Amino acid sequence: MVTATLTAADVRAIVAAVPDPELPVVTIEQLGILRDVRVGDDGRVTVDITPTYSGCPAMDAIRADIVARLAEHGVDDVDVRLVLAPAWTTDWIxxxxxxxxxxxxxxxxxxxxxxxxxxxxxxxxxxxxxxxxxxxxxxxxxxxxxxxxxxxxxxxxxxxx
Incomplete structure (x- = not known):
C-alpha cells in the first residue's frame, strides 16, 4: 500500500490541487471546501469536505475527483466524508x-x-x-x-x- 510512504501533508497536497467542478479556476482548498486529511496507521486515508451550501450537487463530483486523484498516486483506500458543521462560509475562500x-x-x-x-x-x-x-x-x-x-x-x- 502506497499510503505507508505518504504523510498526511503529502496526501493533503495531492487533494488540495483538485479543482472545483463548478468554479474550475479555484481548487477545493482555495474555495475552503477541503477541511481535513488524515492517514491512519493502517494506511487508510480520510478526507473531510464541506459543501458550500446544503444540497450542493457538486459534492459527488468532488468526492469522485478526490478518489481519482489519490488513485493516480497509488492510494486506493480512501474515505471522503461530508462535514456539515460548522457550515461553510465565504470567509473560508x-x-x-x-x-x-x-x-x-x-x-x-x-x-x-x-x-x-x-x-x-x-x-x-x-x-x-x-x-x-x-x-x-x-x-x-x-x-x-x-x-x-x-x-x-x-x-x-x-x-x-
Missing amino acids: TPDGREALRAAGIAPPHPVGPVGLTLSVRCPHCGSPDTRELSRFGSTACKALWVCRACREPFDHVKAL
Whole structure:
C-alpha cells in the first residue's frame, strides 16, 4: 500500500490541487471546501469536505475527483466524508482563491464582518463599483448574475453566505 510512504501533508497536497467542478479556476482548498486529511496507521486515508451550501450537487463530483486523484498516486483506500458543521462560509475562500475568481471575471464575495452589509460589488473586469444585480440566480446556485454600468459587462458574483 502506497499510503505507508505518504504523510498526511503529502496526501493533503495531492487533494488540495483538485479543482472545483463548478468554479474550475479555484481548487477545493482555495474555495475552503477541503477541511481535513488524515492517514491512519493502517494506511487508510480520510478526507473531510464541506459543501458550500446544503444540497450542493457538486459534492459527488468532488468526492469522485478526490478518489481519482489519490488513485493516480497509488492510494486506493480512501474515505471522503461530508462535514456539515460548522457550515461553510465565504470567509473560508483563501486570498489567492479570491484573486483567481476575480481574474476569471467572477466577483469574489467581500469578507463578512460584524454587519453583513455590501454597498456595491466591484466589477472584476474594470474595477468599477457602479454595478447592479441582474438576477439572484446565476450559472450555479451559489452565484448571482450582475452587470457593470461602467463597462456594461455581465459577471457572476459568488453569494456571501
